[in-house]
Amino acid sequence: MDEIDLSSCSFSEDMDENIPDDTIDAPDIQNLQLENSRLQEINSQLQTSIEGLKNQLKEALDAANATKGILNQLQTLKSQLNEANEKNSQLTQQVNDLASDGNNASNRNVQQIAALESERDQINEELRVMTEQRNKLRADKQSLKMEIDEKSLVIEELYGKVEKSKLFKKKMQAKTTEFANAITTLQGQLESTQLELQKEQNEKTTLNQDIDSLKIKINEQNQTINDLNNQIATLKEHLETKDNAFSQIEEQFNSQCTEIEDMTKEKQRIIILLQKQSSALATSEYKIESLQKEIQMINNKNNQKATRTVAKNTEILELKIPFEGEIGDNCERIVKQIQFQPMQRVQMILNEAGTYINELECELKELKNSHDQILKEVQNYQDTAETWRQIVAAVSENLRQLAKCNENEEFTEFMTQKCGEIDPLIRERVMGDQHFISNDFFFSDDITKKKTEIQTIADQSDTTFAILTSQFLSNVYLRQQIASKNVIQAQPATDSTSQVNVVERSLPTNEVSAAVSTFDDGQMTFQELKDKLQKTTKTANQLKAQLRKSQNAQMELQKADNDQKQQIAQLQIQRDDLKSQLDVANMKLQVAQTTKMTDENSPTVTKEIIEKMKETDEKRKLDMKKLEDELRLKTEECNTLSMLLKKTQVENTTSIVTKNKQIKRQEESFRREIETLNDQIASIAQESEEKRKRQRRKEKQLEQQHQAIIKEMQQSFDSSKQVLNQTIEQLKEKAQTANETTQKVLQQMSQIEQQNQQLKNENTQLNTAVKKIQSEMNTLKNQVNKEKQQLNGQLAAQTMVFEAKMQKASKEANANAEKRVNNFLEIIKESLGSMYDFDEDFDEESLHQLVEMVKNDLDKLNYFQTEATKFTSDKK
Incomplete structure (x- = not known):
């Protein structure tokens, strides 16, 4: 790679020469100079980084000659370096272009500076990336050297392990023969255990039949006892109803007395009000006459003086109001209202009297x-009382017939037959109920049946659906956790395959083929052993399931025995309670017979009780509806929250998984190949040894468990037989005692009938006393009605007279008011009509016009007076 000299860049000099002095100020020039100096520093840094990269490439090429496995990585690094060099060349070209373009015009300087700043940031980022890559390459170089040393050691170890695997193969062949023999012995043991289980099942069926026969007998005795309890309960209910009726009759009598007292008080209050009304009418008539006289006096004064006079408020304030209470306070308040005229106040007082x-x-x-x-x-109550009398008579006749029944066991046999007829009907009702769930739902393994029953339950109500969905979601969550654990356990197997592939690459071809053949043979033997173990585990699980079923059956038998014991204890307690209740019933019957005559005239009690029961039922239904609505709303909220939670969990899991995968791929791409060789070879040997140990332990545990379970089953069957024999003897003894108690109860019922006859005689005496009280009540009610009619007639007559007088007074007052208005208009016409030229028809409208004209004249006078005062002041 040729070096690039960026020190010859003349960007700063050309920029300083070409910028005119007129367009750019001194601070702008300084900023440009500073930016040019920064660019030069950046170029120098780039040159140093490029030189460092060149040195690194040379070192990398030396390392590539030593190792063949690193060639692929070096090629990728060379491509990255080429791209970096191309970028650097591009940057140098851009810098040169900027230097050449800076000499063109001053107007483009600003735009070029902005572009340079953006490119400067990009260059800084690229330099940062290059420095990171440089550090990674150094680290990779050191790691590669270490890996080469380690791989040489690994190859030597693999040669030793290949020889060990050959020996391991021979040992595995010997162990397969041992496992085959052990499997044959286990199969013989399984067949023997199955035969024993069949025997135990046959014994179980016989025991269940015996238990069912005993249960039938116990149910028959329980039915007889329940019938006696029902009879006693009916007697209790009759006594309680009579006690309640007697208490309600007393309350009704007291309430009627209070009503009579209230009626007398209202009568006195009405008489007092009538007296007050008469006195108020007298005073109002007197006041009306006095007001008429005053009106006449006022008219005379107006005619004489031609001026309007108004009555003084003190004359009305001195009036004394005869009313008391709210009417008196309201009248006094009206009198004190000075803003109203006296006639208006009188009218308001009369209006309030009328409303009252x-x-x-x-x-x-x-x-x-x-x-x-x-x-x-x-x-209506009298009509219903007759029906209740008939019901009581029918109940008493039934009790007599029951008391006259023979002392033999005919009654008990009859009741057992009827109960036997009713039991299948009850079962049909229970099976037909929507909420009924059979025992197969809890003990069967058929998933389809469970799904159908769950669908029916969910269609019936929303609350059960919410509960089932919550359980389903929790089960799904647990299954996901279990699946994740299974995946984690399955990962080492996949990693082992990748490790084997890596080893195959590192070893020569001949040794690899031999090692692979040995590993394949070992894996085949492992798989065969695993299949056999799975079969044995399946059979063991089946045996466990059968043992669990037998244990559940034993638990049910124990529960049935415990329930029978509890029922026997409850029967003894009920007998004692019945004895005490019969004594109490005798006392209550004596009181109840005294209250029969009062029941005839107390039908209000029954209706009130029925109405109260209806109201309570309606309230309960409304409350249940409200609670169901609230539950539906809450279930909907729970469903929405659960959906949101699912969405958030899924989103979080997906985001976390993707991020983790990206991070792991970037960090572990260079380390997997080296770590898998060392870790997975050791894990293969450890797993094989651990599997052997586990298999041996499991075989021993299964043998011990089978023997212990068989012993426990035998002991439990023996104990259950002894307990059943004891319970049968106890039930026989209790049946004898129950028959003796029934005979005693029948004797007591005969005594109760004798006491009932005595109570009837006492009831006749009480009926006569009640009739006398009713006749007195009727006379009092007739007197009250007569007095009310008289008062109504008096009130009607007084109201008619008062209304006639009020109409006369209102007509006279209206006539007097019209006269006063006409007199007032005539006075104004005589005094001001000649001045303002009004016609003879002088109305209220003409009066308004006259007032406006007078107002305008007064405004003019005020204006002239002010002007005159100003004029006099100016002269002074």
Whole structure:
């Protein structure tokens, strides 16, 4: 490469000579000089860098003669250097062009300087890249020397390993024979274990049949006990309803008493209001008369003096208002409003009195309507009471029939038959339910069935769909993690192949073929052993699955036994509870019979209870709808968030993977070939030894596990048989005790009937007392109605008289107001009509015109007065 001398560049001298003095200032010239000096420095730096590159190329050519494997890398470096030299030549040409073009014109200097600055930046970047490449080449040179030394050592090691592989081949052939013998023994053991499992399954089926027969017997006894519990529960419910009815009757009686007291109070209040209204009417009449007299006095004064007079506010303020409460306060407030005339204030007071009377009339109408509604409800309650009486009579008859039943086991047998008929119907209902899920879903391995059932569940409700999707996504995430681990484990195998290829390149052809043949034979033997091991592992897994199923069956049997024990304990507790409840029921029946007569006249309780139950049900439905809507919204939000998370994860993973790949490719492209030779040869030997050890360990563990599992199965079957025999004996004893308790219950029911007859006699006495109270209530209601009618008649008459008087007073007041207006217009016409030439028809419009004319005259007078004052002041 020829050297390029850039020191002969005359750019700065030509630029200084050709720039005229008139167009460029001194600071611009200094800037140009500084830039030229910078360019010269850059050229000198380029020359030094080029010289360094030339020296590096010479060193690289020397290293290429020593090693053949580095020729490809040196060729790439030569191409890069050629490109750099071409760029440098281009830059020198550009600099020369700039130097020649700088002598042309001063107007182009500015543009050329900008171009030079941009090119200067590019040159700096290229120089930085060249320096980095130079450093890399030095490092590569040193690494190549080290690699050459290491490869010579590796070749020697490979010769030794080829001999070892031959010995290893002989050992592997001996071990294959051992593995074949071990596999035959394992197959014999598997066949023996399968026969034992079949025997255990047959024993299991027999035990399940025995358990099913015992369960049927237990269910029959449970049904008899449940029937007794249901009967006792019905008795409890009847007693509770009667207690509630009695309490509600007391509350109704108290409420009616309070209503009567409120009615009497309202009556007194209405009488007081009527008295106040009469007094207010009297005062209003007196005030109207006094106002009329005052109006007449004012008219007389106007005729005499021809001037308008207005009543004093003090005369109205001195009035005393007879009303009390809100009406009195409002009237006093109206009287104190001075901005209104006295007649307007009186009219406002009368308007408020009218509104108050209208409110009282509305209240009376509402009270009448409520009274009529109460009467209708009482009739409806009486009708419903009769139906409840019939229901109670039917229940009592059923109880009598049950009490008169024979002491034999006919009743229990009848109940067992009916329960046996009802059980299949219940199963059909359960199977027909949408939310029913069979046990096969949890224990079967068919994926298609699971998918169909999941689809049906997801179509029914959104919440289950959200739960299933979340579980599915979590499973997918875990599978991805497992797959990534498997990929990481599979990478060494691929790396081993690449290492073998590298070794093949470094070794001679004859030795490579021999080594490859030995490795191929070893790999074939490994694969055959792996296949056999996979088969054995599959059979072992199948046996494990069968053992797990048997263990699950044993667990289910244990659970069934525990459930039976719990049921027996619960039955004992229920018996004790029944005894205590029967004692309480006897006491409550005595109280309930006293309240039968009161139930006849308390139908309000039933309707109120039904309405309350309906309201609570509606509220619950609304709350459930709201919760479902909120859950749907939340599930939608969760779905959107999950989709966003998936997108972000995918984007992040893709971006991270691409970046990592780019970085690794750039950094590890020169190191892979050297590291793979050393690492992977050692990993092959280690993996082969580790696989042998693992296989031996797994075989021993499988043998030990099979023997331990067989022993555990035998022990568990023996224990389960003993437990089942014990439970059968216990159930027989408990069945005998249950029969004895049923006989005792029947005796107690006969005693309860005797007590019921006594309570009926007491109920008749209470009914007579209630009828007396009802007659008194009716008389009080009739008196209240009569008084209300009288009050309504009085109010209507007073309102008619008051309205007639109000109409008369309003007409007279309007007539007096018109007279006053006419008198006022005549006075103005007589006094000012002659001055401003008005006609005889003097109206309000003419009055407005007159006021405007007078205003204009007054403005003129003011103007002349001001001018006169100014004139007098000027003279002075």
